[in-house]
Amino acid sequence: MSGDRYTPQSGDASIGVDHYDLTLDYKIATNRLSGTAVIRVRAAAAISAVSLDLVGLRASKVLVDGRRAPAFHQSDRKLRVTLPAPLDEGEGVEITVVYGGAPRPRRSRWGTIGWEELEDGALVASQPTGSPTWFPCNDVPSDKATYVLTISTDSAYTVVASGVRVEKGGRGSTATWKFEQSIPTPTYLMTVVLGRFVEETVPLDDRSGRMFYPRPLADRVHADFADLGAMMALFQERFGPYPLDEYAIVVTADDLEIPLEAQGIGVFGASHIDGVGGLERLIAHELAHQWFGNSVGVAAWGDIWLNEGFACYAEWIWSEHSGAETAHERATHHHARLDALPQDLLLRDPGPDLMFDDRVYKRGALALHALRLTAGDDAFFALLRAWCAQHASGTATTDEFVALAEELSPVPVSDLLHEWLDELPLPALPRAGRAGRAVARAVRTATSAVSPRR
Numbered sequence: 001m002s003g004d005r006y007t008p009q010s011g012d013a014s015i016g017v018d019h020y021d022l023t024l025d026y027k028i029a030t031n032r033l034s035g036t037a038v039i040r041v042r043a044a045a046a047i048s049a050v051s052l053d054l055v056g057l058r059a060s061k062v063l064v065d066g067r068r069a070p071a072f073h074q075s076d077r078k079l080r081v082t083l084p085a086p087l088d089e090g091e092g093v094e095i096t097v098v099y100g101g102a103p104r105p106r107r108s109r110w111g112t113i114g115w116e117e118l119e120d121g122a123l124v125a126s127q128p129t130g131s132p133t134w135f136p137c138n139d140v141p142s143d144k145a146t147y148v149l150t151i152s153t154d155s156a157y158t159v160v161a162s163g164v165r166v167e168k169g170g171r172g173s174t175a176t177w178k179f180e181q182s183i184p185t186p187t188y189l190m191t192v193v194l195g196r197f198v199e200e201t202v203p204l205d206d207r208s209g210r211m212f213y214p215r216p217l218a219d220r221v222h223a224d225f226a227d228l229g230a231m232m233a234l235f236q237e238r239f240g241p242y243p244l245d246e247y248a249i250v251v252t253a254d255d256l257e258i259p260l261e262a263q264g265i266g267v268f269g270a271s272h273i274d275g276v277g278g279l280e281r282l283i284a285h286e287l288a289h290q291w292f293g294n295s296v297g298v299a300a301w302g303d304i305w306l307n308e309g310f311a312c313y314a315e316w317i318w319s320e321h322s323g324a325e326t327a328h329e330r331a332t333h334h335h336a337r338l339d340a341l342p343q344d345l346l347l348r349d350p351g352p353d354l355m356f357d358d359r360v361y362k363r364g365a366l367a368l369h370a371l372r373l374t375a376g377d378d379a380f381f382a383l384l385r386a387w388c389a390q391h392a393s394g395t396a397t398t399d400e401f402v403a404l405a406e407e408l409s410p411v412p413v414s415d416l417l418h419e420w421l422d423e424l425p426l427p428a429l430p431r432a433g434r435a436g437r438a439v440a441r442a443v444r445t446a447t448s449a450v451s452p453r454r
């Protein structure tokens with residue numbers, strides 16, 4: 001049984017995973033990973049075997065509830081474990097997999113994803129199906145789990161991973177780092193980054209921040225992330241409380257094609273940090289994913305606009321607040337651009353090939369702007385806060401968003417959203433109703449607690 005329509009070869013809908021306990025040893029010089037994964041599986045249907053995703057690494061031993069599995073079989077994508085006795089729906093079992101090899105990214109229709117060696121270190125960029133390149137898992141966004149990750153590696157390197165760091169140390173040439181992720185997290189949002197980093201703590205509104213970066217990039221990092229605390233304050237005001245205790249920024253010495261979000265972490269490449277805030281929008285975008293995508297997760301990849309459209313709109317909200325272009329100016333600009341592009345993408349269900357198409361991001365943000373113009377600022381931001389509160393640490397669907405918007409808007413909005421979500425032609429941006437007129441006039445809200453930078 002496939003787990004997601006967009007990634008039919010990943011995941012298994014007949015199981016759910018409650019918890020992964022991963023103990024890894026990684027040799028940076030030789031790119032060797034050896035691991036033990038203890039996975040608490042719950043049967044979502046009657047099953048006699050458990051099928052996990054594992055790519056490019058070899059399982060050498062498999063236990064079921066502490067005893068040798070009757071049999072296990074590994075293909076190039078799957079590890080299938082025969083259970084000693086069938087399970088009924090709702091019953092649980094603990095699978096232990098001892099595995100290892102030379103981890104490398106896998107090829108996919110979205111490029112190469114997963115565990116990747118850097119010039120001097122390594123990182124994991126999984127979205128959407130890269131996680132099996134570093135641990136056996138049920139690799140679908142709907143299946144959130146908690147994690148403990150213990151990783152031993154060369155002590156010259158700093159390890160950053162999703163979760164609260166509870167151990168850091170070790171003597172001699174090897175150091176062991178331990179992280180606990182108690183917030184339910186899908187596999188693709190688990191990451192680990194190894195590098196030679198300076199670590200610095202920074203206050204972020206009422207949360208704590210950590211920054212990890214190569215020393216030579218210090219000035220550029222300090223300049224470009226100077227507003228991160230103000231962004232955190234603005235987003236907490238607009239979206240509700242930041243869902244975690246901490247937010248970490250990692251900047252790699254390598255250039256990266258795109259920054260990436262992981263649970264509690266934003267990872268940027270040296271190429272994104274120019275020292276003059278040239279890519280400030282990406283910093284806002286990745287932070288916003290902590291609410292949209294990471295806390296409120298997608299139940300299926302087809303709803304990806306709930307991640308990317310919202311994170312893109314957060315860029316415009318920050319732009320407006322910081323005194324750069326207003327959200328309305330950005331929306332008008334991007335509407336004109338999209339209008340000139342092919343209109344062959346359904347926002348609610350773009351298909352796997354187009355799920356990361358820029359039009360999903362921009363049309364998604366425009367749909368939200370259209371909603372804001374129609375419902376007005378107060379109702380719009382109340383909707384975003386209610387959305388984040390209702391689905392915190394869970395998953396959600398487009399239908400649920402439309403229903404909540406209809407419930408909280410002072411005027412009907414389901415027809416409007418239907419045009420943006422379910423029809424191909426690009427709708428015109430609505431004229432602001434009475435409630436939304438202030439937005440169109442680009443008056444910044446007086447309720448903001450954060451002073452603009454520029």
Ligand SMILES: [Zn+2]
Nearest residue numbers: 285289308311
């Ligand atoms: Zn994004």
